[in-house]
Amino acid sequence: MNTRQHRSTDQRHRAPLRWIVAIAFVALVFDGYDLVVYGTVVPVLLRDPSQIGPLTAGQAGALGSYALIGVMVGALVAGAVGDHIGRRRVMLVGIVWFSLAMGLSSFATDITVFGILRFLTGVGVGALVATAGALIAEFAPPHRRNVYNAIVYSGVPAGGVLAALLALLASDGGDWRALFLFGAAPLVLLLPVALLRLPESPKWLLARGHVVRAHEVSERTGVPLPDTAPGEAEGKPKVGFAALATRRYALASLLLGLMSCSALLLTYALSTWLPEIMGQSGYGKSYSLVFLLTLNGGAIVGGLLASRGADRSGPQRMIVMTFVLAAAALALLTLGLPLPALLVLVAVAGVGTIGTQVLIYGFVSHYYDTVARAAGVAWCAGFGRLGGIGGPVVGGALVGAGLPPSNAFYIFAGVAVLGALVTSFVPRASTEPASAPAASAAGSRSGGGASVLTHE
Template sequence: MNTQEHGTAQEHRATDPRHRATLRWIVAIATVALVFDGYDLVVYGTVVPVLLRDPGQLGTLTVAQAGALGSYALIGVMVGALIAGAVGDHIGRRRIMLTGIVWFSVAMGLSAFVTDLTVFGVLRFLTGIGVGALVATVGALIAEFAPPHRRNVYNAIVYSGVPAGGVLAALLALLASDGDGWRALFLFGAAPLVVLLPVALVRLPESPKWLQARGHTARARQVSERTGVPLPEAAPDPSEKQAKVGFAALATRRYALATLLLGLTSCSALLLTYALNTWLPEIMGQAGYGKSFSLVFLLTLNGGAILGGLTASRVADRFGPQRVIATTFVLAAVSLALLTLGLPLGVLLFLVAVAGVGTIGTQVLIYGFVSHYYDTVARAAGVAWCAGFGRIGGIGGPVVGGALMGAGLPPAYAFHVFAGVAVLGTLVTILVPRRAAASARAPEASAPGALTGGGASVLAHE
């Protein structure tokens, strides 16, 4: 697309009321879905004390079993993300989104009525599959509907639903009664089945870009006309129909190295995210702060991630996500290192908020970076790889933190280790190569801003 054509398309994206309305619905649906995703993943941690104290709920539960149950959902997220990536670029974004909403809602609702520990564990795993499918698909959806100059902002709004859901879980847990009150929390997690699904069925369209990339040209034009979402100027070349799609595309020379590095970047951010969400209250407790501060520290961590992630995304739209992600990793390393100095409470809360930006907020930016890095035929697989492979870090985060705490080391050691992981994340991010220029015949190629290219590289390939 030449400069004039790009300017015309950009103006169309900014002024067409149909496109604006469609984008608002997509952002709203995706954000609410991820709020409940975050809620589902965090709510278990809020009810563990009740399950440990009261054998009448699920049976006798040891601390080790409670930890295993917590990991089942994360393993499910990894499986769900990889499955969505394997099929998402073949069957489309809409089908994966609708299936994911139904899947995790049903599994969450059934969990509220379970009285057996084994069945509860199976349902936690199944819930994670639905969560993973949505997390892996939302980035691709936003990348194909949002204007190029606003993609990182919209992406941050949507993925900020995950920490917002964590905050919601913590707040509702305060209102839940002891005993069977935890069941109401899980039942609430099924609300999207009756609240969100009907709206998504009516208002969530399939991506016209995906339809065109898969050769469904007539349907792509119909959806484009209805939603106001412009199609790329170039139609897919028939000779490219046999091009590799999904995970197969990730293994090509064009993407292989970047895919590995992006997976490690996500792995670093998610390790920090789950390590801090799990162990921050305990670490600060050992540092002399009472249990009443646990919720304050967690709310500050997640609140900082939401506000900081949205701010950083605006910068990413201007200068490119890669350099911003490297910067937020550095902020995480510095803030975590400073948390060991025994500073006043107000300063500690500020540093925890900055750590939230550099960990949870960084993962939000990574999803945006990845969703822009790949072409339409590999986008869902790329985001799924990021969410799935990165989940290894999410699973390992609580384990690493537990090992450090169980070894009887001072709390400062844990923060130093986490700061080291943030430094590693910085280095891996910097090493991600600029995306190779797409073929001139490709139906769409939205390249990310790189360390040397910034937003200009996005426009150049759009």
């Protein structure tokens, strides 16, 4: 493709890509909102049994995990069907499902009903998280994929900031219901836009044999298509989770899952229990929520900056670095430093936990080719939620045991070190953005892993 053709494709590509990024970003804002809003209301639910009934710290941690079990189920289901029915349908169903469950949660009056609705909310969140990365990976230019992915997944910490701000404005315990009702807004604000503006991936259409539609969408969106569908040269390819079990992806999938597991344990543990832990350290409700704002604000800014480095040097190296930053910041939080220093450390911890997960989704969505991409991201999001499920439970156990807050931070720092080690052992993939342009040109000339790029 010459320079003039390349510029024409870029211009045609830009408008659809902006809509896709905007829709996926807003969807994940509400994912992050749901993640953090529960943490902001845990102190109210613990202290006021008139809300949903008497609640212990252990039960509060379990309620936080119900949503994460739902996320795991939703992500795995989305992965199972996403490579078969398409990304667009899964996104639309996820928006509707999440919004309805979140809105209904605001009317819960007992622990059982609230827990069931938290689980159902998580199912919708899982479908959105697992599908957004696959969409961005197939529409974004290879040399900008990590940046666009970071923009989309920065919606998670942005939603956390939104939840913390709205919680700060809440004047009494009863306002928690309004916070949950607000989570139903995507049904009215986002769904109509997605129905009109969210296209199906032309690469997925081609991979599934819809050649005419694939070329129509390619012309409209400017997304280039390969000359052959994935697997055409070597016979019918394995699709979805079946592809993850092949020798090509099995070891990498295990390590990527463990990597995500570490990051999500840290993300959900801190998002759920940071206000309570800091409250036990002598900071009132307003200060505790400021820590939560700082955690998510650091994740947004740091995640976007780190994604630029990931596009230049590769995401794997950057993820190791952010895990190490998280470990250092969490360990230093135990030193009883002045408030400004604590806020800086919390912001760095946000980069190394929530921001790391943003980078992980970008890494994973580019690691797999089209026929396995939704399943790969879903595996990362779903298996990783085992860590997310454990995060609130571990935090609840530590808080309930009355141990000093420093103990929790030391344990979380150890998890970050484990995440860095696991990441360093993930096999290199030829689909990394830094090498994509050259490898795409090489395509059929290169054997082994380079054939992945011909699928793109």
